[in-house]
Amino acid sequence: MSAAGGAATQAASGERAASATAPPGRRRRRRSAVPWWFVVPAAVFYVFAVAWPSLQGAALSLTDWDGLSQERSFVGLAQFERLIADSAATGAIWNTLFIAVGITVLQNLVGLLLALGVHSKIKSRNVLRVALFAPAVITPVAVGYLWQFLLAPQGAVNDLLGALGLGFLQRSWLGDGDLALVAIVVVIIWQFAGYSMVIFLAGLQGVPEEILEASHLDGAGAFRRFWSVVRPELAPALTINLMLSVIGGLKLFDQVWVMTGGGPGNATDTMSTLIYKNAFQFNDFAYGIAMALVLTAFVAVLSSAQYLGLRRQPGGSS
Amino acid sequence: MNRYSWRTGVLEAVMVAVGLLFLVPLYVLVNISLKAPQGPTEPLVPVGQPTLVNYADAWNQAGLGPAMVNSATVTVVSVLLIVVFAALAAYPLARVTSRWSSWLFYAFLVGLLLPFQLALIPLYTTMRDLGLLGSVWALVIYYVGLQMPFSIFLYTSFLRAVPHDYEEAASIDGAGPLRSFWSVVFPLLRPVTGTVVILNVLQVWNDFLTPLLYLSGSAQQTLPVALFTFVSQYVSQWNLVFAGLVISIAPILLVYFLMQKTIIKGFASGLKG
Numbered sequence: 001m002s003a004a005g006g007a008a009t010q011a012a013s014g015e016r017a018a019s020a021t022a023p024p025g026r027r028r029r030r031r032s033a034v035p036w037w038f039v040v041p042a043a044v045f046y047v048f049a050v051a052w053p054s055l056q057g058a059a060l061s062l063t064d065w066d067g068l069s070q071e072r073s074f075v076g077l078a079q080f081e082r083l084i085a086d087s088a089a090t091g092a093i094w095n096t097l098f099i100a101v102g103i104t105v106l107q108n109l110v111g112l113l114l115a116l117g118v119h120s121k122i123k124s125r126n127v128l129r130v131a132l133f134a135p136a137v138i139t140p141v142a143v144g145y146l147w148q149f150l151l152a153p154q155g156a157v158n159d160l161l162g163a164l165g166l167g168f169l170q171r172s173w174l175g176d177g178d179l180a181l182v183a184i185v186v187v188i189i190w191q192f193a194g195y196s197m198v199i200f201l202a203g204l205q206g207v208p209e210e211i212l213e214a215s216h217l218d219g220a221g222a223f224r225r226f227w228s229v230v231r232p233e234l235a236p237a238l239t240i241n242l243m244l245s246v247i248g249g250l251k252l253f254d255q256v257w258v259m260t261g262g263g264p265g266n267a268t269d270t271m272s273t274l275i276y277k278n279a280f281q282f283n284d285f286a287y288g289i290a291m292a293l294v295l296t297a298f299v300a301v302l303s304s305a306q307y308l309g310l311r312r313q314p315g316g317s318s
Numbered sequence: 319m320n321r322y323s324w325r326t327g328v329l330e331a332v333m334v335a336v337g338l339l340f341l342v343p344l345y346v347l348v349n350i351s352l353k354a355p356q357g358p359t360e361p362l363v364p365v366g367q368p369t370l371v372n373y374a375d376a377w378n379q380a381g382l383g384p385a386m387v388n389s390a391t392v393t394v395v396s397v398l399l400i401v402v403f404a405a406l407a408a409y410p411l412a413r414v415t416s417r418w419s420s421w422l423f424y425a426f427l428v429g430l431l432l433p434f435q436l437a438l439i440p441l442y443t444t445m446r447d448l449g450l451l452g453s454v455w456a457l458v459i460y461y462v463g464l465q466m467p468f469s470i471f472l473y474t475s476f477l478r479a480v481p482h483d484y485e486e487a488a489s490i491d492g493a494g495p496l497r498s499f500w501s502v503v504f505p506l507l508r509p510v511t512g513t514v515v516i517l518n519v520l521q522v523w524n525d526f527l528t529p530l531l532y533l534s535g536s537a538q539q540t541l542p543v544a545l546f547t548f549v550s551q552y553v554s555q556w557n558l559v560f561a562g563l564v565i566s567i568a569p570i571l572l573v574y575f576l577m578q579k580t581i582i583k584g585f586a587s588g589l590k591g
Contacts, residue, residue: 145545279435
C-alpha cells in the first residue's frame with residue numbers, strides 16, 4: 001500500500017517541486033532521528049479501540065457466549081458451521097455481495113460520467129459540482145428516512161411516475177425484497193455518486209490539455225481521446241474510488257437499517273444488519289461475532305484482490 | 319475546444335437536468351417539512367402556505383438541541399485528537415526506515431480491513447466494565463482509535479513525499495524533535511490535514527451505530543440517534559419528521575455550502591490517488 005500511497009500524495013503535493021529530490025523512504029537516517037515514542041498515543045488508542053477488541057472478537061467466535069452471562073464454553077468452529085447452514089446468513093452474504101458489486105460498478109460509472117460532464121466548458125459547472133456532492137455530506141440515517149418516504153407506496157417516486165403517465169410502473173418499492181435491494185443501491189448511488197465524481201475530477205485536472213487538443217486535431221474521436229489520453233490519468237483515482245466503494249458497500253448498515261430494517265423478512269438483510277440483530281437483539285453475541293469475522297474475510301480478500309489487480313495493470317499501456 | 323459550441327449547450331442542458339434530478343429529494347424534504355401538520359402531503363406540489371410549526375415541534379419534542387451540542391462536542395474533540403495523534407505517529411513512520419517502522423505502519427493499515435462490528439462488540443463490554451457506557455467520552459475514545467488507520471495512512475504517504483531539508487535545518491539550528499515537528503513538519507502537512515479533518519468530521523458527525531449502542535439507555539444522545547428515536551415515535555407524521563431531518567442536517571450542510579471550495583478541494587487532494 002505504501003508505494004501507491006507515496007505516489008498518490010506526491011501527485012497531491014504537485015506544487016512541491018522539491019519532492020522530486022527526495023525519493024520516499026530511500027534516505028539513510030541522519031542526525032535528526034525522529035523519536036519512536038511519537039507513535040505511542042496513536043498506538044494506544046488503536047490497540048485499545050480496534051486491535052485488542054478485534055482479537056477478543058476473533059477468540060469469542062469460538063465460544064457460545066451470549067454477551068451477558070459470565071459463562072461461556074469453547075465450541076470450536078460450531079458457530080461457523082451454524083452460519084453455513086443458516087439461510088438467513090447465506091442470504092445476507094448474497095445480498096451484501098449484490099449491493100457491493102452494484103454500488104461499485106454503478107456509483108463509479110455515474111460518478112465518472114458526472115465528472116466528465118462537469119469537467120467541461122459548461123457555465124453551470126461550479127454550481128453543479130456543489131449540488132452533486134451535497135448528498136455525500138448528509139447523515140446516512142437522514143438519507144434513509146428521506147428515501148423511505150420517497151419510496152413509500154404514496155411517496156414522491158410513485159407520485160412522479162403517475163404525473164408522467166407512467167402509472168403502470170408504480171410499485172411498493174421497499175415492500176418487495178428484490179426491488180428493495182435495487183432501491184438500496186439506487187439510494188447509495190444518489191448519495192455517493194458526487195463523492196466519486198469529486199475524486200475523478202481531481203484526476204481529470206492532471207489530463208494534459210495540449211495532448212487532448214493535439215489528438216483532436218489529428219482526428220481522434222471523443223471516445224478515442226478518452227481512452228488513450230484521459231483514462232491513463234484516471235487510473236489512480238479509479239483505484240481509490242473502487243476501493244472506497246467496495247469497502248463501503250460490504251460494510252453498509254445505516255441506510256439499510258433505517259429504510260428496511262433488513263425486511264421484508266430477511267430479504268434485504270446485509271451482513272452488517274444481521275450481525276447487529278444477532279449480537280444485540282437476539283443475544284447471540286458469539287454468532288454475531290462469527291459473522292463479523294466472515295465479513296472481515298470478505299473485505300480483506302476483495303479489497304486486496306482489487307488492489308493487486310489494479311496495480312498489475314500499469315497506468316496507461318495496457 | 320475553447321468555444322461554447324452547440325454541443326456544449328446540449329451538454330449544459332443535460333447536466334442541469336441531472337443536477338435538478340439529484341436535488342428533487344432535497345426539495346421534497348424541505349417542501350414537506352413546511353406543510354401544515356394535517357394537510358395533504360403531495361410531495362411534489364409546492365407548499366401553499368408554508369409554516370414553521372413543524373420545526374418548533376420537532377425541536378422541542380426530539381431534544382435536538384442537547385443532541386446537537388453532544389454531536390458537536392464529540393466531533394470537535396475527536397477530530398482534534400485524531401489530527402494531532404495521527405500526524406505525530408506519521409512522522410516516525412514516514413521518516414524512520416528501519417524494519418519496525420514499516421511493520422508498525424502495516425499493523426495500522428490492517429485496521430482498514432477490519433469491519434467495525436468485530437471490535438464494537440467486545441469493546442462494548444470493556445466500556446461497560448470501565449463504566450464509560452452512556453458517556454460521550456466512550457465515543458471519543460472509540461473514534462480516535464477507529465480513525466487512526468486511515469488518517470495515519472494519509473499523513474504517512476503525504477509526508478514520505480515531502481523533503482527532509484526543512485526538518486534537518488531546524489535540528490541543526492538546535493530544535494528538539496517535538497519542536498521541529500510542531501513548527502516545521504506539521505505546517506508542511508497542512509494540505510493533507512484538510513483532507514483528514516473533512517473526512518473525519520463527516521465520519522464522526524454522521525455515525526449512527528456506535529452512539530446507538532454506547533449511549534443507549536442514557537440521557538445522552540447524538541443527532542443521528544435523537545433522530546432515530548424521534549422518528550420511531552412519530553413515524554406517521556412525516557411533516558414533523560422531515561422538519562427534524564432538516565434541522566439535523568442543517569449544520570453540516572451549512573458548513574458545506576459556506577466552505578464548499580475548500581471542502582471539495584481538500585477532500586480530493588488527499589484522496590485522488
